[in-house]
Amino acid sequence: MLKLNHGTDILAASGGVNSIAEARAILTDTLDDTNLAKLDVIKTEDAWVKIANAVKLCEPDDVFVLSGSIQDRDEIRRRSIKKGEEKPLTMKDHTIHYDLPEEQGRIVDRTFYIVNEDEDTSVLAKTMIRDEAMEYVREHMRGIMKGKTMFVGFFSRGPQGAKLALPAIEISSSTYVMHSGLILYRNCFGTFDDQVKRSGTFLTNVHSEGLNRPEDLQHARVFMDRSWLTTFSMFCTYAGNTLLLKKGNHRMAVDLACYYGNSEALSEHMFITGMKDDSGRITWFAGAAPSGCGKTTTAMAGTDFVGDDLAQMWVDEDGTMRAINPEQGIFGIVADVNREGDPYLMKALREEGTEVIWSNVLVDDEGVTHWMGNGEEHPEHGVNFQGEWHKGKTKPDGTEIPISHPNARCTLRCDAIDNYNREHGEDPAGVPVKVVTYSGRDSDTMPPVWVGKSPDHGVVIGASIVSAATATEIGASGVKRQPWANAPFIPGPLADYMKVQFEFFNSSKFDADGQPVLAGLNYFLTDEARGGSSKKLLGEKRDVKVWLAWLAAYANGDVEAIETPIGYIPRYEDLHELFHKVIGKEYEWELYVKHFSLYIDNILSRIELQRDAFGKEKNLPSKLFEVYDEWESGLNELQQHHGSVVSPDQLQAFTAAG
Ligand code: SPV
Ligand code: MN
Numbered sequence: 221m222l223k224l225n226h227g228t229d230i231l232a233a234s235g236g237v238n239s240i241a242e243a244r245a246i247l248t249d250t251l252d253d254t255n256l257a258k259l260d261v262i263k264t265e266d267a268w269v270k271i272a273n274a275v276k277l278c279e280p281d282d283v284f285v286l287s288g289s290i291q292d293r294d295e296i297r298r299r300s301i302k303k304g305e306e307k308p309l310t311m312k313d314h315t316i317h318y319d320l321p322e323e324q325g326r327i328v329d330r331t332f333y334i335v336n337e338d339e340d341t342s343v344l345a346k347t348m349i350r351d352e353a354m355e356y357v358r359e360h361m362r363g364i365m366k367g368k369t370m371f372v373g374f375f376s377r378g379p380q381g382a383k384l385a386l387p388a389i390e391i392s393s394s395t396y397v398m399h400s401g402l403i404l405y406r407n408c409f410g411t412f413d414d415q416v417k418r419s420g421t422f423l424t425n426v427h428s429e430g431l432n433r434p435e436d437l438q439h440a441r442v443f444m445d446r447s448w449l450t451t452f453s454m455f456c457t458y459a460g461n462t463l464l465l466k467k468g469n470h471r472m473a474v475d476l477a478c479y480y481g482n483s484e485a486l487s488e489h490m491f492i493t494g495m496k497d498d499s500g501r502i503t504w505f506a507g508a509a510p511s512g513c514g515k516t517t518t519a520m521a522g523t524d525f526v527g528d529d530l531a532q533m534w535v536d537e538d539g540t541m542r543a544i545n546p547e548q549g550i551f552g553i554v555a556d557v558n559r560e561g562d563p564y565l566m567k568a569l570r571e572e573g574t575e576v577i578w579s580n581v582l583v584d585d586e587g588v589t590h591w592m593g594n595g596e597e598h599p600e601h602g603v604n605f606q607g608e609w610h611k612g613k614t615k616p617d618g619t620e621i622p623i624s625h626p627n628a629r630c631t632l633r634c635d636a637i638d639n640y641n642r643e644h645g646e647d648p649a650g651v652p653v654k655v656v657t658y659s660g661r662d663s664d665t666m667p668p669v670w671v672g673k674s675p676d677h678g679v680v681i682g683a684s685i686v687s688a689a690t691a692t693e694i695g696a697s698g699v700k701r702q703p704w705a706n707a708p709f710i711p712g713p714l715a716d717y718m719k720v721q722f723e724f725f726n727s728s729k730f731d732a733d734g735q736p737v738l739a740g741l742n743y744f745l746t747d748e749a750r751g752g753s754s755k756k757l758l759g760e761k762r763d764v765k766v767w768l769a770w771l772a773a774y775a776n777g778d779v780e781a782i783e784t785p786i787g788y789i790p791r792y793e794d795l796h797e798l799f800h801k802v803i804g805k806e807y808e809w810e811l812y813v814k815h816f817s818l819y820i821d822n823i824l825s826r827i828e829l830q831r832d833a834f835g836k837e838k839n840l841p842s843k844l845f846e847v848y849d850e851w852e853s854g855l856n857e858l859q860q861h862h863g864s865v866v867s868p869d870q871l872q873a874f875t876a877a878g
Pocket of ligand 2: 489511529
């Protein structure tokens, strides 16, 4: 159990402001008349106290309150360019921001949950005891905004009024962070008090980039104070570390869902998208994938896109599962985004009319952006995440520097993307999710799509996500476990989170039609792993549309499926038809066999890997191991009859023989 308001409130203790009277005095003293008048709109006293504490701690020269007005937005953009955090590009309303070469992603080694002595946490989480974290904040954030302006914004993580939308205050000295916040989150300055009343709480985020020198990065920290729903971030700029509304607050949303959601709420690292069929019916999906494993691509593959990174989901009174996107924009990886695979996104990025903040891509002499895998001609030189760049430039270790960083990103509003469904995306009622997918980056084991036989099996599919290890993370088996693709954001013990997953998906409130189908997805099978000789993928980006279309058809009872020990897989005839209909492609039987044959030894060793790893954790629901047992015994039996590689034909015959 997570106890809220427990232990010392680090922000209050560091700022020293404990009453609304003190807060008013300090803010009246620090803010000019214009900004004070803006802040006066906010009646939530606690918000004043938090802001006053941030002022006392960080000692900015002045404070800018973001009202969300067009003037204020323009002012943030203007200041960002003046300050140099962003530079204008040739395309109207496009800017480029660079993070230090050493900070091109989340600084997981310097990211900590602040915990009390008696608090249980995930074995995968890094924690810091409250007193130690308080010392750190006091030492490093004291006066961190001297000579700077502190910006204060009020946002809603989700369509205002939605059951699981959470209001949040973003405090930062970075214009880039505030500008990103204005694009990615719904401003709720005028309605903040109502939002706080409705949700009963709000989140507080305090960030400063400090001097933003490479030598300061060792002192960079991202802290989540679980008990006081407050985050701190210092000496860094990458949005995943600093735009705390995103992953900082997602971690808190996971806590709130897990411990205060009555097993009827989930906060997931998932896209939300819809697939419309010929009859006009939209089937809604929510899907988990670890960072860099095609989550944005899958979201965009839908006909009715809603979100690409996060989902707040609940069991609704009407018997359905509902999801909202806490964000209203995307902070998407641009590597491999191209006309063929991502036409809508490319249009927003390459044609005038969209406000875009680029980060860490190459800018050429004409002020045009370039990135790896964009399918366009690349210039010979320019400026990128590590400064001047020319073709063939190498690092000191001799390896070539790519044109853009693999984690280079673009920040833009969802409604700039043609397949965004604004009506549903902005609906506080959320979308009724019918299919939940779990995917990773798995080169040799699981088929492209399979459906869990029950809610419990689905939960275990989610628990068993893996992704190929990166160069620095190669484990014994070359894969990294990524439970629900959400593990980096789960503060509490995995056992607590897993228990809620089992309870949520087995909720008796779901009606027959509302009970979601839970499925696995894998786009990363290689030719090599299926008897070929190349490392090429067994498929292409646009196939994703077909996997989603098949899942939609399955979830609506339009197609039958083949039963296997690990779940249901598609029949050839259905896929053949859908490949034609959805993407106009001939789907060969040979490819189907490669995609959907079960490689039993691989699957068994994958189950062993999971069993061993989960076996080291305390108090896990026994259901997890029961499902693994069931899969294993089914696979063993199948192997006795058909050997180690079993084709879909054989599977069909095997099940028929019963
Ligand atoms: C991810 O890495 O999962 C992202 C970007 O969505 S970050 O903001 O770094 O979390
Ligand atoms: Mn993410």
